[in-house]
Amino acid sequence: xxxxxxxxxxxxxxxxxxxxxxxxxxxxxxxxxxxxxxxxxxxxxxxxxxxxxxxxxxxxxxxxxxxxxxxxxxxxxxxxxxxxxxxxxxxxxxxxxxxxxxxxxxxxxxxxxxxxxxxxxxxxxxxxxxxxxxxxxxxxxxxxxxxxxxxxxxxxxxxxxxxxxxxxxxxxxxxxxxxxxxxxxxxxxxxxxxxxxxxxxxxxxxxxxxxxxxxxxxxxxxxxxxxxxxxxxxxxxxxxxxxxxxxxxxxxxxxxxxxxxxxxxxxxxxxxxxxxxxxxxx
Numbered sequence: 717x718x719x720x721x722x723x724x725x726x727x728x729x730x731x732x733x734x735x736x737x738x739x740x741x742x743x744x745x746x747x748x749x750x751x752x753x754x755x756x757x758x759x760x761x762x763x764x765x766x767x768x769x770x771x772x773x774x775x776x777x778x779x780x781x782x783x784x785x786x787x788x789x790x791x792x793x794x795x796x797x798x799x800x801x802x803x804x805x806x807x808x809x810x811x812x813x814x815x816x817x818x819x820x821x822x823x824x825x826x827x828x829x830x831x832x833x834x835x836x837x838x839x840x841x842x843x844x845x846x847x848x849x850x851x852x853x854x855x856x857x858x859x860x861x862x863x864x865x866x867x868x869x870x871x872x873x874x875x876x877x878x879x880x881x882x883x884x885x886x887x888x889x890x891x892x893x894x895x896x897x898x899x900x901x902x903x904x905x906x907x908x909x910x911x912x913x914x915x916x917x918x919x920x921x922x923x924x925x926x927x928x929x930x931x932x933x934x935x936x937x938x939x940x941x942x943x944x945x946x947x948x949x950x951x952x953x954x955x956x957x958x959x960x961x962x963x964x965x966x967x968x969x970x971x972x973x974x975x976x977x978x979x980x981x982x983x984x985x986x987x988x989x990x991x992x993x994x995x996x997x998x
Contacts, residue, residue, distance in 0.1 A: 726767070727962060728799040733767040735792065736779055740765075743783035753782035771796065824944055825876050832888040832943040832973050838900055839909060840889055842877050843916050848909040849874070851901035880922060887922045890976050892937055893929040896993035903997045910994045914987060925980030926989045935975045943969055 740750050747765070751758040755778070763769030764779075771779065776792045825831075833840045838852055879885050896910060917924040927933075942950045949960035949969040960966055981989065 729770060730767040732771075732792070732795050732799055733765055735795070736771070736776075737765050739780065739783040739785050739788065743785070745783065750779070750782050754778040770800075822876070824948065825879065828885065828944040828947075830886045830888070830943075830945050832890075832970075834890045834938070834941050834973060834976055835895055836892045836937045837895065837940055838898065839891070839895060839913065842880060842887070843889065843913055844877070845905070845909050845912050846874065847905040848901055848912075851905060855900065880916060880919065883921060885921065888925070888973075888977075889922065890925045890927060890973065890980055892927050893989055893993075896926065896990060897996065907994055907997045910990050910997075914990050917986060917990075923982060924986050925977055925982045926986040927976060927980045928989065933979060935972075935979060938972060938976075941969055941972075943973060946970060 740747070743750075745753070747761045748758050751761045754761075754775075760769065764771050764775065773793050773796065776796060777789050780786050780789045780792065831842070833842070838844075839848060841849070844852070880887065891913075896913075899906075901909070913924065916922050927937075940952045943966070944950070946966055949966050951958040951960065960969065980986070
């Protein structure tokens, strides 16, 4: 499993470790006895039981067999895979190309009614023009991906964008003002992207808020994040994609979104800032 600071991941790992401890105790085994049956050092058992070390699927099989609980193997492997999927390194997700990263959350997007997105680096993917998306994906390709499937990845992202106009979903978008001026593409592409944002902001299903750049802001910018109803949050870190599923941690992101939204301008105020950004492009 990948390492991650999220309490969601940590607590899920501890829950899995507690299940393994329960199996050992139900079998009447000490840690040393289980280690001997599995053929590994007792320190490994200790690390697994404390949640500090993530067991491999082979480890889980050996543990269950040692405890006479072979029937628990499929369920425990499924639980371990679920924990592992909460944090996915970009390098692993994108090993076969960029489209995989776009499809990773496709089902989650389809079943979400209310999307809330905070963007502090680039435009939210669901409002990007094809040209802007291509520029962003090309940048990712240069930085960390060997397989060039930008065209396929762009199509996968644009499929999600169609949800903006389906009428079955609602969207709350918060964008830092500097994102309107970030030089991630050429001026013509950026002007078209800002025009697209203006057009989207007129949709009855989309709320666009822009957080003005300025001193003395009460709430600091944070990493880009997404809220899918109040069932899950997702954070795009430098190293990977982090899924948040603990209710209290999701509540933290809901509160952060609300705090950031309190600084944003909407409606005419947002359109004014977007139009001003277009004007600087000449």
